[in-house]
Amino acid sequence: MRSLTDFWRHLTSDDDVSQELAMPTAIPARDIEAREGRGSADMLAIQVVRRRVFHEEQGFIGASVTDHDDPRSFQALATVPVPPDLPETFPPDLVVAGRLVVSVGRLTMGQGPGSEAQITWVATLPEYRGAGAGAAVMRLMLRAADEAGATTVRLSAQGHAIPFYRRLGFIAIGAPYDIRGMSHQLMSRWRGSDLD
Numbered sequence: 001m002r003s004l005t006d007f008w009r010h011l012t013s014d015d016d017v018s019q020e021l022a023m024p025t026a027i028p029a030r031d032i033e034a035r036e037g038r039g040s041a042d043m044l045a046i047q048v049v050r051r052r053v054f055h056e057e058q059g060f061i062g063a064s065v066t067d068h069d070d071p072r073s074f075q076a077l078a079t080v081p082v083p084p085d086l087p088e089t090f091p092p093d094l095v096v097a098g099r100l101v102v103s104v105g106r107l108t109m110g111q112g113p114g115s116e117a118q119i120t121w122v123a124t125l126p127e128y129r130g131a132g133a134g135a136a137v138m139r140l141m142l143r144a145a146d147e148a149g150a151t152t153v154r155l156s157a158q159g160h161a162i163p164f165y166r167r168l169g170f171i172a173i174g175a176p177y178d179i180r181g182m183s184h185q186l187m188s189r190w191r192g193s194d195l196d
């Protein structure tokens with residue numbers, strides 16, 4: 001079995017993996033399930049997705065893909081059925097309870113009632129984008145925020161993702177700013193904004 005490092009190297013190399021990975025974007029919406037992530041297997045899969053997207057794909061962060069807010073946060077993930085032709089280059093840690101984890105996000109509540117919650121670490125595996133998995137993860141977190149009584153939810157959107165968040169009821173606050181050379185935009189959503 002390949003190591004995780006080999007897996008990522010394989011995914012990001014320019015050799016003939018494009019065919020192998022050009023698979024599952026045509027996933028029916030009914031096959032996407034969003035749920036809360038709990039326990040070590042979920043957390044491991046969540047970190048694999050984070051590392052794949054923010055470290056290996058974007059080079060936005062180092063190899064560390066966890067922080068002190070993880071244990072107290074609501075972790076959301078979206079899964080799809082494991083395709084029969086899943087390349088063996090996908091790390092087995094992405095398969096939890098017989099399904100493939102493809103999208104993740106984290107909701108961290110503020111302290112006290114009526115306070116602001118924050119969403120971070122939103123990512124979908126590149127091979128599964130555009131199928132609705134990211135929106136499913138976001139809706140789950142927004143419902144959890146509403147239920148927990150958060151007045152507002154804020155996030156720092158990468159520039160390219162602003163339209164994605166707008167569709168979910170977020171509006172831009174203030175001017176864009178740079179984080180490690182990448183344009184970001186503070187966005188907020190008020191409690192009870194429509195969820196499709």
Ligand SMILES: CC(C)(COP(=O)(O)OP(=O)(O)OC[C@H]1O[C@@H](n2cnc3c(N)ncnc32)[C@H](O)[C@@H]1OP(=O)(O)O)[C@@H](O)C(=O)NCCC(=O)NCCS
Nearest residue numbers: 122123124129130131132133134135157158160161163164
């Ligand atoms: C942003 C991201 C999480 C979206 O995940 P996804 O699973 O592809 O999103 P979905 O398929 O659920 O898309 C939901 C809707 O948003 C739209 N959308 C998604 N990404 C978009 C983008 N970058 N620009 C414009 N629209 C976008 C989709 O077209 C879809 O619209 P529809 O409902 O009309 O079909 C994903 O592109 C990603 O992981 N990007 C890299 C990491 C990143 O930028 N994370 C966010 C950090 S702030």
